[in-house]
Amino acid sequence: MTNPGRDRLASRLASALGQGAASWAYCGIGSVPGPTSEKPRLLCRPESPEQLAVALRLCIESGAAIVPRGGGTAMSIGNAPRSVDVFIDTTRLDKLVEHDPANLTASVQSGTPLDALLAALAPQRQFAPLDVPFAQRSTLGGAVAANLNGPRRSCYGSVRDLVIGMKIALAGGETVKAGGKVVKNVAGYDMCKLFVGSLGTLGIITEVTLRLAPIAERAAVAIASGTLAQAERLCEELSRSCLLPAALTLANDGASGSWQLALWCEGFEESVERHVREAA
Incomplete structure (x- = not known):
């Protein structure tokens, strides 16, 4: 998208959404991960779903390359875009x-x-x-x-x-x-x-x-440490048991052969106590 095209789009967005809805070179936005990363040219922050739909239509009519953005914590997922003309930020839609x-x-x-x-x-x-x-x-x-x-x-x-x-x-x-x-x-x-x-x-x-x-009446975490083989055997035993943990996570520190298996239990008081007791 050419610079004159971006200028015209910025004017159209400001006219349709208000002066505060679009800004240039927003320094806090960051960049798109990947080999084709570039700083965003224009940041659009609509205040309502209706404004967002209008902004999206204007960007498409102008041929702008759009990237939707929320909190920016998952921007590295997926293929990096070839180019970015406009970020449409959803953080004002917070009701x-x-x-x-x-x-x-x-x-x-x-x-x-x-x-x-x-x-x-x-x-x-x-x-x-x-x-x-x-x-x-x-x-x-x-x-x-x-x-x-x-x-x-x-x-x-x-x-x-x-x-x-x-x-x-x-x-x-x-x-x-x-x-x-x-x-x-x-x-x-x-x-x-x-x-x-x-x-x-x-x-x-x-x-x-x-x-x-x-929200559960009570929650507790039981942690077992050992080798990877021991952790795998414990996972198999838990899967064959009557226990229903809320989550199982397996991790190590990367520097030793010790692994930690965390058993997350939540529910009624008696149920959580039973899970922790039998898992031990």
Whole structure:
């Protein structure tokens, strides 16, 4: 995209969205990882899903190369773009649209940081079971677009299992809706699964509706140390037992032959005590 083209696009974005929605050479944005990395030319920060759809349409009409961005924690996933003309930043889309505690669901704008979402749900003793690194910066939309599954996936389900609805802005400026706000939604194709893990290549997610879980009465972690062979045998024994840990993680320090197997247990007090006792 030529410099005059970028200037015209910047003027159109400022006219359509307001002067504060687009800025040049935003020094805090960083760069795109990979051999074709370059500093972003223009940063667009829409304040609503409607503004985002307008910005996307204007960029496409101008032939600009677009990269969607949330908290920027998963930008290294996927192929690096050949060029970048505009970053469309979703972090101003940070509202909890609806929380239905009775049905354990919430509709949340895509730019909401995960720790802010957890804080908003905590008074109702509920949480979004997404174990994503850098939760202070990671956004819900980014976690969904990158399909970031954490260690408790086997207990609560994957991102594709948790997402039951979403709204997406497409390249032409259209906004589409997939899924719904209830867990039992069986009408038509489940288009949510198409957009989970799409890395913003099919459209920019503006809102996500997801299943929640109650905060456990108690949580505990049991850690066993030994050789890799011992850790593997313990994993096999646990898989054959009646125990249902929330997560299992295996790690070592890279400098010795010692491995640590962490057994994460959560639930009712008696259940957690039993898991820790029998795992020992």
